[in-house]
Amino acid sequence: MYLPEYCEFLSPVQIASGHHVLEKIPGFLKALNAKRPLILADKGVTAAGLIGIVEDAIKDNVQIGAIDDDVPPDSDLKVVSRLSDVYRKNNCDAIIAVGGGSVLDTAKGLNILVSEDADNLMEFAGANKLKRPLKPFIAIPTTAGTGSELTMAAVIADHDNFIKILFGSRFLLPDIAIIDSRMTLTLPAFFTAATAMDAMTHAVESYICLQKNPLSDAHALSAISLISKNLLNVIRKPDDQEGRLLLAKAATLAGMAFSNSTVGIVHTLGHSVGGVCGVPHGTCMSIFLPYGLEYNYHLVNPFIAELLFPLAGPEVYADTPENKRAEKTIEYIRQLNQDLHDATGGRHARFLSEILNRDGEQMVKKSHFDAIARISIGDGTKFYNPEEIDYDDSMLVLEASWDGRPLNRNLVKKNA
Amino acid sequence: MSRTDYSDFLCPIKFCCGKLALETLPAELRVYNARKPLILFSNKAVINGLIDPVKQAFDDSEMVAGIYDGVPESPTLSTIRELSDIYIKNGHDALIAVGSGSVMNLAKVLNIVVSGEPGDLKTCQGEDKITKPLNPFFVVPEASATGLMANGSACIDNFSFTSRYLIPDYLAIDPRIVQQETVGVIIDAAMRALSSSSFAYTLPDTDYFIDPYAYLAIQTICENLIPVIENADSKKGFKDYLIMNDTEKGKMALVTASVIGGFISFCQPAGIVMRLSEALSEYCQLSSGILAGLLLPYGLEYAMLKEGYQTEKLLLALAGPDVYSRTPENERGKSAMGILRDIQDKLFHLTDGYIPRTLAGAGISENQFSEMIERMSQNDEGIDSKGCLSILNHAREGRPVSDI
Numbered sequence: 082m083y084l085p086e087y088c089e090f091l092s093p094v095q096i097a098s099g100h101h102v103l104e105k106i107p108g109f110l111k112a113l114n115a116k117r118p119l120i121l122a123d124k125g126v127t128a129a130g131l132i133g134i135v136e137d138a139i140k141d142n143v144q145i146g147a148i149d150d151d152v153p154p155d156s157d158l159k160v161v162s163r164l165s166d167v168y169r170k171n172n173c174d175a176i177i178a179v180g181g182g183s184v185l186d187t188a189k190g191l192n193i194l195v196s197e198d199a200d201n202l203m204e205f206a207g208a209n210k211l212k213r214p215l216k217p218f219i220a221i222p223t224t225a226g227t228g229s230e231l232t233m234a235a236v237i238a239d240h241d242n243f244i245k246i247l248f249g250s251r252f253l254l255p256d257i258a259i260i261d262s263r264m265t266l267t268l269p270a271f272f273t274a275a276t277a278m279d280a281m282t283h284a285v286e287s288y289i290c291l292q293k294n295p296l297s298d299a300h301a302l303s304a305i306s307l308i309s310k311n312l313l314n315v316i317r318k319p320d321d322q323e324g325r326l327l328l329a330k331a332a333t334l335a336g337m338a339f340s341n342s343t344v345g346i347v348h349t350l351g352h353s354v355g356g357v358c359g360v361p362h363g364t365c366m367s368i369f370l371p372y373g374l375e376y377n378y379h380l381v382n383p384f385i386a387e388l389l390f391p392l393a394g395p396e397v398y399a400d401t402p403e404n405k406r407a408e409k410t411i412e413y414i415r416q417l418n419q420d421l422h423d424a425t426g427g428r429h430a431r432f433l434s435e436i437l438n439r440d441g442e443q444m445v446k447k448s449h450f451d452a453i454a455r456i457s458i459g460d461g462t463k464f465y466n467p468e469e470i471d472y473d474d475s476m477l478v479l480e481a482s483w484d485g486r487p488l489n490r491n492l493v494k495k496n497a
Numbered sequence: 498m499s500r501t502d503y504s505d506f507l508c509p510i511k512f513c514c515g516k517l518a519l520e521t522l523p524a525e526l527r528v529y530n531a532r533k534p535l536i537l538f539s540n541k542a543v544i545n546g547l548i549d550p551v552k553q554a555f556d557d558s559e560m561v562a563g564i565y566d567g568v569p570e571s572p573t574l575s576t577i578r579e580l581s582d583i584y585i586k587n588g589h590d591a592l593i594a595v596g597s598g599s600v601m602n603l604a605k606v607l608n609i610v611v612s613g614e615p616g617d618l619k620t621c622q623g624e625d626k627i628t629k630p631l632n633p634f635f636v637v638p639e640a641s642a643t644g645l646m647a648n649g650s651a652c653i654d655n656f657s658f659t660s661r662y663l664i665p666d667y668l669a670i671d672p673r674i675v676q677q678e679t680v681g682v683i684i685d686a687a688m689r690a691l692s693s694s695s696f697a698y699t700l701p702d703t704d705y706f707i708d709p710y711a712y713l714a715i716q717t718i719c720e721n722l723i724p725v726i727e728n729a730d731s732k733k734g735f736k737d738y739l740i741m742n743d744t745e746k747g748k749m750a751l752v753t754a755s756v757i758g759g760f761i762s763f764c765q766p767a768g769i770v771m772r773l774s775e776a777l778s779e780y781c782q783l784s785s786g787i788l789a790g791l792l793l794p795y796g797l798e799y800a801m802l803k804e805g806y807q808t809e810k811l812l813l814a815l816a817g818p819d820v821y822s823r824t825p826e827n828e829r830g831k832s833a834m835g836i837l838r839d840i841q842d843k844l845f846h847l848t849d850g851y852i853p854r855t856l857a858g859a860g861i862s863e864n865q866f867s868e869m870i871e872r873m874s875q876n877d878e879g880i881d882s883k884g885c886l887s888i889l890n891h892a893r894e895g896r897p898v899s900d901i
């Protein structure tokens with residue numbers, strides 16, 4: 082067991098999970114001394130019928146203050162400010178956020194304004210500016226991937242000044258996360274694959290990156306094993322409610338792991354490819370995950386080898402000689418991407434040149450690489466990656482992941 | 498669909514473990530906007546010299562910490578009254594409890610009083626009667642870490658309380674504080690944690706959120722308990738102090754595992770082994786933790802046969818993926834039980850027989866079983882008398898439970 086000299090672990094969000102948990106929300110609100118929640122979502126969530134499900138599940142037992150599904154994918158200060166008016170006008174006393182990363186981040190920002198009775202969110206930007214618990218806040222994730230409901234951070238854009246503002250405090254965390262299988266039941270196959278691979282990446286990176294610790298490791302191993310056992314089954318049989326629930330639980334476990342021990346190069350590059358080319362986060366994660374392992378191989382291959390067990394199960398693990406296990410782990414993840422590609426009729430991209438937008442056009446071009454590599458150097462996640470990421474390294478990984486070639490590990494500069 | 502479709506999990510504690518953990522206390526208090534903690538030390542903590550390192554951690558913090566050095570082993574309501582006067586008079590805004598279970602217990606009750614009205618002690622009695630967060634409450638456990646460190650229960654005189662809000666906010670495990678403890682106490686805490694974790698980890702319907710905590714506790718105890726005991730100062734014998742040096746990390750890990758075990762037993766109803774060992778401890782000199790360790794394999798075998806507990810899964814936590822993968826599927830449960838019995842056997846030898854391998858060895862006679870079970874079922878209607886008797890009989894002779 083890996084025992085660091087010093088470590089910390091905190092995951093204080095109450096997790097209520099099952100096939101019919103939404104119905105328990107009125108009881109949870111009551112326990113939190115709240116009576117009139119504002120329900121927050123985006124148009125996608127409404128279109129998928131999820132707001133209807135939430136509303137039906139709770140409306141008989143709690144007075145809904147307002148429903149607002151106008152949170153854009155790149156929410157900003159103005160949106161948060163507008164929502165604080167909605168909250169106040171409707172005399173709300175709690176927030177229920179239904180959605181993915183953007184809705185969750187918006188809800189966190191909103192909770193600062195309404196709890197601190199403030200108008201200017203910028204007063205609370207940065208780390209640990211909040212000193213006391215905020216208003217009751219329930220998160221209902223709808224993607225089984227991002228883990229935003231478990232992170233103590235929120236990123237909110239200021240579009241007027243072209244900047245992103247970071248907020249960090251344990252008081253931003255929701256009181257309760259509701260993991261209900263109905264929320265992911267209708268998620269399309271390729272989206273299920275991408276979000277699950279985001280969760281997989283959270284678990285894998287938390288296990289190999291510098292802040293790993295025994296508790297985050299234990300959460301990561303459980304998450305990896307659950308995703309590996311259930312993902313392909315769910316893709317092939319989308320109405321498998323139990324499988325969906327297990328994937329959502331896995332994403333929660335992965336969120337608990339990485340919110341404590343952070344992530345590395347897969348996210349570093351993923352953030353910049355997302356920023357430069359608008360590629361969905363999960364897609365970037367699936368593509369870069371094997372490269373992240375190859376890139377750090379010389380520093381952490383014993384940890385990578387340990388991942389073979391939760392990924393591939395006891396038979397493969399026993400059949401693979403100890404010194405081959407790390408490579409087998411990487412091979413296994415590549416094969417998983419291939420299987421997901423096949424099972425989604427080719428919609429799950431295996432490498433960068435394969436990512437297409439709705440119109441069938443390539444989203445990432447080789448001419449983007451320079452910008453991607455430059456932005457990567459400034460990404461906060463790079464500090465927790467075992468190897469020191471620089472421009473050349475980023476280019477090396479981008480070149481290889483263009484057409485799915487394995488990384489030539491000899492070319493990685495050994496800086497760390 | 499699984500039987501227990503719904504699960505509800507919460508672990509509000511921030512664990513902080515390792516070198517200089519004490520030095521994080523001031524910064525963590527600031528997160529809660531607390532400036533003036535009252536630090537409670539048990540008498541034993543004072544004797545063990547724990548005041549100085551804790552005090553020093555506040556040296557550069559510009560915080561004025563109040564020190565109360567002498568919480569008695571059995572505090573009463575008048576201790577609470579005295580302390581709440583100090584807390585309020587001096588304007589404290591947080592509690593830090595340093596030491597063993599009794600200080601933690603006292604601090605929880607004190608926190609109810611100082612966070613609300615004096616009358617709250619009456620209205621907050623019982624289960625889940627506390628409705629909002631209390632003032633910041635941090636704990637710094639000694640090596641005799643018991644369940645009380647990380648759970649939400651407390652009792653004093655005739656008042657008892659259970660609430661998520663009694664669970665500490667912050668738990669700092671520092672090598673300077675877990676330095677010395679007797680082997681008997683270490684084994685008691687570890688085996689108690691191993692029992693609650695093993696039952697939680699092998700539940701017929703896996704609880705995926707308790708699983709990582711249970712897995713870690715089992716793995717840690719299995720890897721570290723024997724080496725730590727082997728390194729104890731044998732000249733002084735098991736009843737005397739064990740000085741920590743090269744086994745420092747192992748011991749830190751054990752304390753962490755014991756604390757996590759306490760948290761797990763708060764989340765899960767007490768299994769048959771914990772209930773039996775509590776009852777048995779009144780019939781002999783051994784503590785309930787040590788008895789739980791002895792009964793554990795028998796209880797698990799019984800639970801596997803009766804309710805489908807996944808004992809095969811335990812092998813992974815006890816022996817790691819290599820052994821687990823190499824062991825044929827249908828032998829994994831048996832192997833796991835073998836490892837548990839092996840630990841018991843090693844403890845027997847290492848402690849010159851102080852830790853018994855069988856109930857017969859513990860000097861408990863068969864005649865006492867039925868009377869004991871009778872008494873148990875008077876207090877606890879759900880008790881499986883036949884099962885209890887079977888477990889006790891097998892554990893008496895050291896014979897695995899192979900059918901029911």
Ligand SMILES: [Fe+2]
Nearest residue numbers: 227279283362
């Ligand atoms: Fe991610």
